[in-house]
Amino acid sequence: MDIRRRQFSVATSLFISGILVLNYINDSPLSFGRFSSEDDRQKVLIILTQTRSGSSFTGEVFAATNNSVYFYEPLYPFGLDCQLFRSEKLDLLKQILSCNFTNIDDAYKYGFGVSGWQDGALCRKHGFCFTGASVGLQNSYRKTCEQLEPDINDCGYPMRGDILRNVCENSSLLITKITRVCSVEELEDTYRHLKRMKKETYVLHLVRDLRSIASSNIKIAGRSKLQGIKEGILSVFCSRQKENVDYLDRVVRGKTKHSSIIEDGRYIRMRYEDFATNTIERAREVFRIFKLPLPSEVALNIRERLQPNITFLKESVKNGGDDGRQAKLLLKGLNAFGTVRDPFKIVNEWRSIVPFEIVKNIQEKCGDVLKKLGYKLFENEQDMKDISVPAYGH
Structure with missing residues (x-):
């Protein structure tokens, strides 16, 4: 397995945000900032992580929320190397989270072309690559299609962008999990774009013990690939975790440009281990950040999965x-x-x-x-x- 592919003042705001982040780093498994006052705005939850870090499980927990849309790995066609095609991926992410699905298929064709992935036709058969792994999105699309166009013969695949946009714009929560973006810093422009659109956006940074990630890869690739797995952990996974930890440290200490995500209190860092072993409470804390109670359907979904x-x-x-x-x-x-x-x-x-x-x-x-x-x-x-x-x- 080839793992590599796979300003009061700004200073004052940074000081307050810094305290919040440092409290996380030193004590708490879950870090969050101040609440937003706009309770009625559409919320966006971006789960930023690495492969084999429990993101599929985490994403599906939040995707159980009624009237939510889950975009599963929307940057999949661009391959696993998050260092490549950064602007293209981030532009596509902004477009999707803006509920704009115009020319998405062209972007995906390009993504598969430059990444060399061979499953483009299979991924795109649903119309958009992120729909195949999101049963809730499929169901919402079908119901909306039948309501808007009751005479249509087929509300299945391939999905239409105009109907998908209707589903997206009328959802109270948009969720996406991404492993094709390297860092929190790279999401700053996406966050500011969504903020201008009056979307209440949060970044959930999901981390996992690197040794546990190694174990997960061993289970998939086999013990014969131990050397390659170790090299991948050291050169790719470790580097990404270090990049993000160092970035947060620089923000806290005022050693870099300010972070809108941190300054607005919209950054959440959570260990997968804490989420996996205390899922209901961790999910409840995230919804508390949203100023919402834990939805009963999410609690039920968790009990069925754990x-x-x-x-x-x-x-x-x-x-x-x-x-x-x-x-x-x-x-x-x-x-x-x-x-x-x-x-x-x-x-x-x-x-x-x-x-x-x-x-x-x-x-x-x-x-x-x-x-x-x-x-x-x-x-x-x-x-x-x-x-x-x-x-x-x-």
């Missing part, structure tokens, strides 16, 4: 469909891509999968970043494998 018991899994298998297939795989312990999971297993299993030599290599180069994010470094294999010793702070 700590599933054997009876629930067997019922899911019997009912069939995507959830049934995921349940079957989970029962077999083979579900690397699924979003139904045992949280405590998922955050600790790296400790029995990743060889200690690889763990040492990651800690030697990325230890400072891991510690700033609240992760514990292990000095020996025995402590690493002792699950009673926590691998991250609370």
Whole structure:
């Protein structure tokens, strides 16, 4: 597997924001700033993360919100190297989150052309690549299509941009998860653009223990790819986490240009481990930032996906469909891509999968970043494998 592809004053505002971010870095698994007063504005949640960091599970939790739209990996055609085609990807992201779907297919054709990905036809068969993995968006599109054009014969695929725009503009919450953008800093222009459009936008920066990311890749690629996985963690994943941590530090200390995202209190950094093991409370905190209660449908979705018991899994298998297939795989312990999971297993299993030599290599180069994010470094294999010793702070 090739992982590489894969101003009162501004100073005062930065000082206040800095306190909030520093409190996160030192103490809390979840950081957030002051509330917005415009409760009725359309909200946008951008989940910024890296691959194999639990973003699919996290995105689907929030996507369960009624009257929401979930754009799953809308920058997919441009490949995994977030350093390439930055302006094109960010322009496309602004367009989609502005509910403008004009000429999107042309952008996707270009993206597949420059990235070399070979699944363009399959991805684009729905009309837009991000719709295939979003069941809620598909259902909302079909209902809107049937209401607007009751005489139309087919409200399926390929989707039409005008109908999709109607769905998007009439949704109270837009959610997207992106792994093809490298940093929070790169999202500043997108944030300011959406702010001018009166959209209440938040950036949820989802981080995960690099050693756990290594474990996830091992499960997919196999132990024969250990060296390549280690190199990918050190050269790509570690670098991106360091870039973002350093950027936040510079903003807090006033060593760089001001950040609208931080200054407005719209930055949330959250460890996947905290979200996976305390999902309802973490989701409730995010909705509290929105000045909303946790929707009952989101709470139900979480209960169905976490700590599933054997009876629930067997019922899911019997009912069939995507959830049934995921349940079957989970029962077999083979579900690397699924979003139904045992949280405590998922955050600790790296400790029995990743060889200690690889763990040492990651800690030697990325230890400072891991510690700033609240992760514990292990000095020996025995402590690493002792699950009673926590691998991250609370």
